Amino acid sequence: MTHLEQYTPGPASGAQVEKHGDKWTLILVRELRHSPEKVWKALTHPAHLREWAPFVTDGNLGTEGTVNLTWVGRPVSIETRVTRADAPTLLEVGDMRWQLEASGSGTRLTLWHNIDRRFVSWGAAGWHIAFDVLDRLLSGNPIARMAGADAMKSAGWQRLVAEYAKQFGAETPNWSHPAGQES
Numbered sequence: 001m002t003h004l005e006q007y008t009p010g011p012a013s014g015a016q017v018e019k020h021g022d023k024w025t026l027i028l029v030r031e032l033r034h035s036p037e038k039v040w041k042a043l044t045h046p047a048h049l050r051e052w053a054p055f056v057t058d059g060n061l062g063t064e065g066t067v068n069l070t071w072v073g074r075p076v077s078i079e080t081r082v083t084r085a086d087a088p089t090l091l092e093v094g095d096m097r098w099q100l101e102a103s104g105s106g107t108r109l110t111l112w113h114n115i116d117r118r119f120v121s122w123g124a125a126g127w128h129i130a131f132d133v134l135d136r137l138l139s140g141n142p143i144a145r146m147a148g149a150d151a152m153k154s155a156g157w158q159r160l161v162a163e164y165a166k167q168f169g170a171e172t173p174n175w176s177h178p179a180g181q182e183s
Contacts, residue, residue, distance in 0.1 A: 007143055009132055009156040012163035015124045017170070024117040026124055030131045032107045034138045036100040039107045040088035042134060043098055052134040054126055054147035061085065061093055069094065073148035120170050125160035126151050 018025040032039055042048040044062035049055065058077070059067040062085050068077035084092040091098040095114040100107050109131070115123045129151050136143050146154050165172045 007132070007146075007154065009125075009129055009154070009160055012124070012128065012160050012167060015128070015164060015167070017120055017168045019117070022117050024115055024120050026111075026113045026115050026120055026127070028111045028113075028124065028127050028131070030109045030135070031103060032109055032135055032138065034106055036088040036102055036107045038138060039100055039109060040091075042138060043091055043100075044085070044087075048137075050145070051142065052130055052137050052145055054130055054151075061091060062087055067093075071148075072145075072150075117170060120168055121161045121165035121172055124164035124168070125157060128160055128164075129154060129157070 014029045016027050018027065040062070042052065044060055046057050046060065049057060049061075055069050055071045057067045057069050057080075059065070061067065061082050064082050064085050066079055066081055069080040070077040078094070080094040082091070082093050084090055089100050091100075097112040099110040101110075102108075111127065113123060113127070126147065129146050133143055133145055144150075151157060161172055164170075
């Protein structure tokens, strides 16, 4: 695995928000160099999710039904419904919708995530980093998962939050996570 110190996220890009009062939907698009089938497996299988996603599950997300989903940094799991699982093109889990479209020899991955407007820039920065980790995992050059407090300690976190906040016309939350402090 590559050391986290060697990772620096690129500039904020591929994200937008739809605003509906306090309910905002974060929309992120990422071009991946891997087939929809390979990306689908990484999105749905618990062992793969543990390598890159900001949550873990106790079941496969590739079939409709209920799973327990635990966000990194949260001590309690949330019973969550997989409402659609149309492999390898569409996945709806709780407040997230994933679309996978073949794009050349790879996949255009689009995520819609309903998020509190106060944390939209954090969500965008977190997913940006998670997608970088996913891309490296799928390319066979994995780095350790960075989510929650670990993501906040990574190089570029504050920069990404500020860049996304500016793009979205959003305020950044007042809470900061000092480097090295555990949550």
